[in-house]
Amino acid sequence: MGGHRIRDQASRKLSPPISNTSLLKDSSSTAHKPESLHPAITFEGDKFVRPNRDTFTYLALDLKTPRLNDIHQHLWLAGLPNAARPLHRQKLLGRNILVTEDPDEHLVWFEAQIFVKPLPDFLLDYNYWNDYLCSDEELHKSACGLLLSYAWLVRHKSDLNIAQETGLLSNNIGWPNWVEFLETFLDNINLDTLSDVNKRYKYGELRLSRLNAIYRLIPPTYSFHNFIRGYRSGSTWYNAFFERHFKWMLAVFAAFSVFLSALQVGLATPMLQENGPFKRASYGFALASLIAVVASVALVIFVWTGLFWYHLLSTWWNDRVVDRRRRNGVLSL
Known part of the structure; x- marks a missing residue:
């Protein structure tokens, strides 16, 4: 499979947390075609990344949250260890839902704005999980964490409508299929300990102003560059x-x-x-x-x-x- 890195054969094989049935109403365009699920190009800093040629580098950029994991012990200053509020509640709070493709910005809020990363279609594909995500424990946990965040955000049919209107979820997803999909997923992770998800997702919404203060003032992320720019420069x-x-x-x-x-x-x-x-x-x-x-x-x-x-x-x-x-x-x- 193109883009695979050589991996330790002794590492344990994980299982997809979703069922072997397509969530999308029209799955013919995604089945066994990972290149149709990736962008043509993305960036790691100032380096070009070709997702279809280096899939694991792309997945690390698209799913992992290294910046939040680095300050995990301080995240209690920026948010509560609770589930994020659903999309309809975000609207009731007067927040604008802004799309971001950076997983480190997912569910970060500032004043009347909250950043939300769209759910990649490949996380709805059982074969994709088997081929790419189940061979890397950190990728598996990060992908499970992103899916869990959507279980928080899209709890009602009104939330699904908002998610599709804002481009967070595919328009091909029907409400009964979404509920069935989440039922299977939630059965396959430990909701009590959250040991199956990346530790970032033990917290829900995070306040940007507090993240900026942590990055500016608290080790191990303290540096002159971070002091100037904080967690996310405006x-x-x-x-x-x-x-x-x-x-x-x-x-x-x-x-x-x-x-x-x-x-x-x-x-x-x-x-x-x-x-x-x-x-x-x-x-x-x-x-x-x-x-x-x-x-x-x-x-x-x-x-x-x-x-x-x-x-x-x-x-x-x-x-x-x-x-x-x-x-x-x-x-x-």
Whole structure:
């Protein structure tokens, strides 16, 4: 079978957790044709990956969650060890369902957005499980975890309708077939210990702002690169960055302004004009406010300058690295 890597023959053969019947109404186009289930090309960083030529590399990219597994001991800060809410509840919460193909972003939410990875059709194919996923325990667990997440998300017929409308599930899946499919799958995994799924799926929805904080501040993922970008970088516009990280300054300056106005009014009253402690406190607070404003402006300029040079130098360095790799012909897999 094209794309197979040499594997230890002593490794135990796992079993598909699904039944040997097609979930799709029209399965003729997928049976025994894995190339019809893969994209033509994808990327691992700046390297090209041809899924039909290196299937296991592609499956690792499409199913495994290494970034979340690296911080698994800290995921309690970002989410609860509960099932994710179904799609209709996500809509009721006012969340926009955004499609992502990165498994590390699956069920990660930010404000009124939640990222959801579409369920690949090959996870509905019994023969595909046998040929590719059952020979690798980590791939098997990751695939089972992704399927389990869809048992959370698509619990009702209304959820199935939402999933198909947003492109998360194939339109060929009927509701009775989906229920039967999940019944078989759930019978083949341990729902009490979740030992059959990747440990990432012991948690449901994860909050992006908390993941960013973990990646920026907590070992073993702490680095200057992660401190700048966090778990998932948002907009690269500077105005968006400063709005996101320095908007608290407006609230602080507003409080200073009100307090200074109150001190000014107090100094204008005869009762407080001769009050020494009050005048000294007013003088100290006014001086501290001026210092705070100057320090804040200096901080913003310092951060902007640092970010400008970081992005400039990292872009320059990345351009050189990619160019060197292309000259050596090592970008494609």
